[in-house]
Amino acid sequence: MNPxxxxxxxxxxxxxxxxxxxxxxxxxxxxxxxxxxxxxxKTGLWVWVAMLAVLTVWVVVTSLKTNGEVFTDPFxxxxxxxxxxxxxxxxxxxxxxxxxxxxxxxxxxxxxxxVIATPxxxxxxxxxxxxxxxVITYFAIGMGIPAQALVVPFFLMSNDLSTFMTEWVTGxxxxxxxxxLIYVVLSLPFTVYLLTMYxxxxxxxxxxxxxxxxxxxxxxxxxxxxxxxxxxxxxxLVLNIVALWNETLFVLIVVGDPQQRTxxxxxxELYNTMQYTSNWGGLFAGIVILVMPMIxxxxxxxxxxxxxxxxxxxx
Numbered sequence: 164m165n166p167x168x169x170x171x172x173x174x175x176x177x178x179x180x181x182x183x184x185x186x187x188x189x190x191x192x193x194x195x196x197x198x199x200x201x202x203x204x205k206t207g208l209w210v211w212v213a214m215l216a217v218l219t220v221w222v223v224v225t226s227l228k229t230n231g232e233v234f235t236d237p238f239x240x241x242x243x244x245x246x247x248x249x250x251x252x253x254x255x256x257x258x259x260x261x262x263x264x265x266x267x268x269x270x271x272x273x274x275x276x277x278v279i280a281t282p283x284x285x286x287x288x289x290x291x292x293x294x295x296x297x298v299i300t301y302f303a304i305g306m307g308i309p310a311q312a313l314v315v316p317f318f319l320m321s322n323d324l325s326t327f328m329t330e331w332v333t334g335x336x337x338x339x340x341x342x343x344l345i346y347v348v349l350s351l352p353f354t355v356y357l358l359t360m361y362x363x364x365x366x367x368x369x370x371x372x373x374x375x376x377x378x379x380x381x382x383x384x385x386x387x388x389x390x391x392x393x394x395x396x397x398x399x400l401v402l403n404i405v406a407l408w409n410e411t412l413f414v415l416i417v418v419g420d421p422q423q424r425t426x427x428x429x430x431x432e433l434y435n436t437m438q439y440t441s442n443w444g445g446l447f448a449g450i451v452i453l454v455m456p457m458i459x460x461x462x463x464x465x466x467x468x469x470x471x472x473x474x475x476x477x478x
Contacts (some may be wrong), residue, residue: 284358305352
C-alpha cells in the first residue's frame with residue numbers, strides 16, 4: 164500500500180493546512196449572523212405576504228355579505244352570497260362611469276408617458292456629455308418632490324388651461340384631460356430615470372453592429388433597442404399604471420364634476436355616504452372593484468418586473 168502525500172508530509176504542515184481550511188471564529192460568527200438575518204428577513208416577508216393575502220380574501224368574502232352579517236359575523240362565510248352588492252356599487256354608486264374614467268385617464272397618461280420617456284431615456288443613456296448626467300440628476304431630484312407641494316401650481320394651471328381652451332380654442336374642455344397631463348408630468352421623472360438606467364445596462368456593441376449594417380439611429384432605436392428593452396418598458400408601464408390607478412388627491416382637486424371622477428374618488432364618495440345608506444357590503448364590493456384589477460395586473464407582470472430588475476439584454 165503506497166503512502167499518501169499527506170502521510171509523507173511533516174506533521175506540522177498538515178496541521179497548518181487544516182488550520183487554513185478551518186474558518187476563523189469571527190468568520191463563523193459573521194456567517195451565522197448573516198444566516199440568521201437572512202432567515203429573519205425571509206420570515207418577515209412571508210408573514211407580510213400572508214397577512215396581505217388573508218386581508219384580500221377577507222375583503223372579497225365581506226363584499227358578498229349582507230349589512231347585518233358584516234357586523235354579526237365579520238370573519239365567517241356569507242350564508243347567501245350577495246352579488247347584488249357589486250351591481251349596486253357599479254350602477255347606483257356610479258362605479259361604472261368612474262371605472263370608464265379611470266381606464267381612459269390612466270391608459271392615456273401611462274402610454275403618453277412611455278412615448279415621451281422612452282426616447283428621452285435612450286438619448287440620455289447614450290450621450291457622452293456631462294450635461295446628460297446633470298439632466299439625469301434633475302430627474303432624480305424630481306422624484307423626491309412631494310405631490311402635495313404641487314397641488315396649488317397644478318390647480319392654477321389646470322384652471323387657466325380650461326379657461327383658455329373654453330374661451331379661445333375649442334369652446335369646451337374636459338377636466339380629465341388636464342388630469343391626464345398632470346399625471347404625465349408626475350410620472351416622467353421616475354420613468355425617465357428608470358429607463359435611462361436600463362438602457363445603460365444594454366451593450367453598445369449592438370448599436371455599433373447595426374450601424375455597420377447601415378441602420379440609422381432612429382431605425383436602431385425603434386427596431387433593435389426598444390425590443391431589447393421590453394422588460395424595462397413593461398416594468399415602467401406597470402408601475403405607472405398601479406400608481407396612477409390609485410391616485411386620489413389630484414382627482415379631487417382638478418376634476419370638479421363628480422360624474423367625471425375616477426374610481427378612488429368614487430370609492431371615497433361612497434364611504435362618505437355610508438352614514439345615510441349603510442351599504443357596507445356595497446362599500447367592500449367597491450374596494451374589490453378598485454383593487455382587484457391591479458392585483459391581477461401585478462400577478463401577470465410580476466415575473467417580468469423581476470426579470471427587468473435582474474437581467475440584462477443578452478444572457
